[in-house]
Amino acid sequence: MRLQDLSAALLELDASHRRRQRVSLESPQGVEIIIDGNEYLSFASNDYLGLADHPSLVRAVQQGVERWGVGSGAAHLLTGHSQAHQQAEEALARFVGREAALLFGSGYAANLAVITSLVGRGDAVFADRLNHASLNDGCLLSRADFQRFRHNDLDHLEQLLAGSSARTRLIAVDAVYSMDGDEAPLPELLALAERYDAWLYIDDAHGFGVLGQGRGSQAERDLSSERLIYMATLGKAAGLAGAFVAGSSLLVDWLVNRGRTYIFSTAQPPALAAAVSTSLRLIAEADDRRERLAQLVACCRRRLAGTAYSTGTSRTPIQPFIIGGDAHAMKLAQGLQQQGYWVPAIRPPTVPDNGARLRISLSALHDVQQLDTLLDRMLLLAES
Template sequence: MRSQDLSAALLELQQQHRFRQRHIVETPQSCAMIIEGKRYIAFASNDYLGLANHPQLIEAAREAMLRWGVGGGASHLVAGHFAIHQEAEEALAAFCGREAALLFSSGYAANQAVITSLVGRGDAVFADKLNHASLNDACLLSRATFRRFRHNDLQQLEQLLASTPARTRLIAVDAVYSMDGDEAPLKKLQDLADKYDAWLYIDDAHGFGVLGDGRGSAVEQGLHGERLIYMATLGKAAGVAGAFVAASSQLIAWLVNTARSYIFTTAQPPALAAAVLASLRLMADEPWRRHRLQQSVSRLREGLSEVNFPLMASRTPIQPIIIGRNEQALLLAAQLKERGFWVPAIRPPTVPEGTARLRLTLSAAHTQDQLEALLDCMVQAMQP
């Protein structure tokens, strides 16, 4: 795009109610935040277990910085793979019941690593229509034939698998869909992957730490096998940053040797690996966080259903309310903001046209009083 066209393009975004801007947070991540000088109760974070500002994670990172310093300094394959990185990878693999794991700087980098390393020209990758943008981008970058199937439509997926001449096939799905909060039928997907000799790649960014006793969607549904590849991010329920891939030792070795987004980037700060270890201990030792989270999900759904809010089928902390038009979603979000609640309005292209929504996300750190206050406020905001 030419520079002289930028003003017109930005104006068009504003007219479509799609213009986005950042808001400055002045406190640590929590349910009670100061954003641009004002206090809010936030229902906007993916910090599902309330660990992002936990004292044990902070102390683990502080002690690790004193020992290991701040920066990684080099890529993992040059001089940046610290003992604490190795310890975290081994702990993550054990936690998820896989042979090995590999740390990444982000889920975006992990998705690119796996998909572009396993498939290329002449291969085929099959992806759910509602997959996260990072999965779609990785599929496109792989240069494999990219086929998308209707959301959770196993019949269409099987038709695509049966008709492809590709030798290498990969099915890529989100385990929990970030904008709808519903889930992929993982067990049936693995059955199809086995039937058609395909890899099954699961992005469990929003299930890790929450489902399967905290060990994620694949563990909860009893998935296993050499062709199963599991990815989860560490900046959501785990409260830290980055991501990891857990799979067979052979697959992890292949990624170390071929994944460009792993090979050609500086290693994460070692202090983050120490924080991950502390987070895993809390997830294992404090199941009350998941129990409280599920209680809040149930209460929110109960309260909103009583006043006929259009809820979607989600048992997860992601509870979207479909509004429809962009301007209506922005208006309701603004009304909640005036009453002291920070709830984001999500608009296209993040979600399909005509499905602008409020995306409520719950945390184990939310109190019962905060939840009841939100419910009261939403009922008032919807009054004519």
């Protein structure tokens, strides 16, 4: 696109209510936030357990900075891989019950590394239609035959697998879908991977810390297989930043040698890696927080049952309030902001056309009364 075309294209986004704009957070992450000088009750963060500003985690990062400094200074394969990174990877592998783990700067980088290093020309990758954009980008960049199956449709996936003659096959899914909060049928997907000699790669960005007593979606379903590759992010329920991939030692060794976003990226700050053990301890001890989340989820599902605004299928902290039209969703979000609630509108291309929504993101730091009041106001504004 030429420079002179950018202004017109942005105006088109304005006209369709799809132009994104940033705001400046003036407070630590939490349920009570300050944006542009105004106070809001936030239902927009992925800090599901409320750990992002936990005193123990803050102290762990401070101690990590005192021990390791601020920046890592180099890629992992040069001098950027510190003892803090190594110990964090070992702790993460133990926590999710896999042989080895590898740290990445983001879940996006992890997804690109795994997919592009395992499949290429002549191979095939099969992806759920509602996968996160980073999974789709990894599939596209791999140059493998990229086939998308209908959301959670095992029969459709099996048809595609059966019709493929590719030497290497990879199935890529979100364990918990970020905009609907529903879950992939992981045991059935693993069975298909076994039957058709395929890898199963699961992105558990929104399940880690919440499901399986905090150990994630694979632990909740007691899944174990060398062909299962597990990725989770550390910037959501874990309260930190970055991501990790866990699997067999052989797989991790391959990623160290062929994962381009790992090889060619500066390592994440070692102070963050040094805080991973504290984060994992807090996650393991957070049964009361997960119980509070379960109560909030039950309240939200009960309040929205029978309305036109929710699918009612999510048992996770992601609760969609589906509006449909972009303009209506924006108007509802703005109306809530005027009343002190921060629940941004989610519009295409993040969600399908006519699928605009407010994504209610629950935290263990919310209470039921706060959620009840939000839902009262949302329902009133949506129907006005």
